[in-house]
Amino acid sequence: MLLRYHPLSSYSRKVALAMDLRGDTIEKVAVDAFAGELKSEGFLSLNPFGKMPVLETDAGPIYESTSIIEYLEERGPRVLLPLEHERRCRHFDRLGDLYLLDAIGKFFWNKQEETKKTSFATLDRAWGVWEQELSDGRDFMCGEVITLADVGATIAAHYCITEEYPLSPAIQAYFSRLCTHPAVAASNEAAAPFVEFTRSMRYPAIE
Ligand SMILES: N[C@@H](CCC(=O)N[C@@H](CS)C(=O)NCC(=O)O)C(=O)O
Incomplete structure (x- = not known):
């Protein structure tokens, strides 16, 4: 799995923090947001709304910060959603x-x-x-x-x-x-x- 994010983006930070709190060691790759990467064809194929963060998984990309965290919690361990x-x-x-x-x-x-x-x-x-x-x-x-x-x-x-x-x-x-x-x-x-x-x-x- 791989998280496309940016350390300045609040919703990216929400997911990155959730991962750290859960103890996930998922690779994070910074999106070049200031160079327009969010609206590039490649990024839009991951998230049609052109927003970060996106989690790339074997089952395809997952976007929306809460959906990403819910996906991780579903796979376990359940840490943030007791x-x-x-x-x-x-x-x-x-x-x-x-x-x-x-x-x-x-x-x-x-x-x-x-x-x-x-x-x-x-x-x-x-x-x-x-x-x-x-x-x-x-x-x-x-x-x-x-x-x-x-x-x-x-x-x-x-x-x-x-x-x-x-x-x-x-x-x-x-x-x-x-x-x-x-x-x-x-x-x-x-x-x-x-x-x-x-x-x-x-x-x-x-x-
Ligand atoms: N509801 C989305 C919000 C994501 C969002 O607004 N991300 C911002 C960065 S914090 C973004 O990518 N903005 C770029 C844009 O809207 O063009 C979520 O929870 O992931």
């Missing part, structure tokens, strides 16, 4: 995609005041849901271990920090707990140079 919390994991994974990753992604690429207003309002609502869920003192969304319910949120929280979205103390504490896992720390470290690179493109130096 049976007793399966519905909850899938629910918060979906919320994480729709209201955390998508919202911060929009603002990452478009710094218009209007985009900031709508993206940050969506983030406020979504992090509010997370805060409510964590208010009983649990470490992570399903208890003491990191599950699929936390994976997208982990990546989103990292982007929120680099984009200076004001995380509440409770969500900052949640992110700090997540970062104690070596796979999360490694994911943040791997993305850092790319995050800096795109920031420098968008924030011209003030002389």
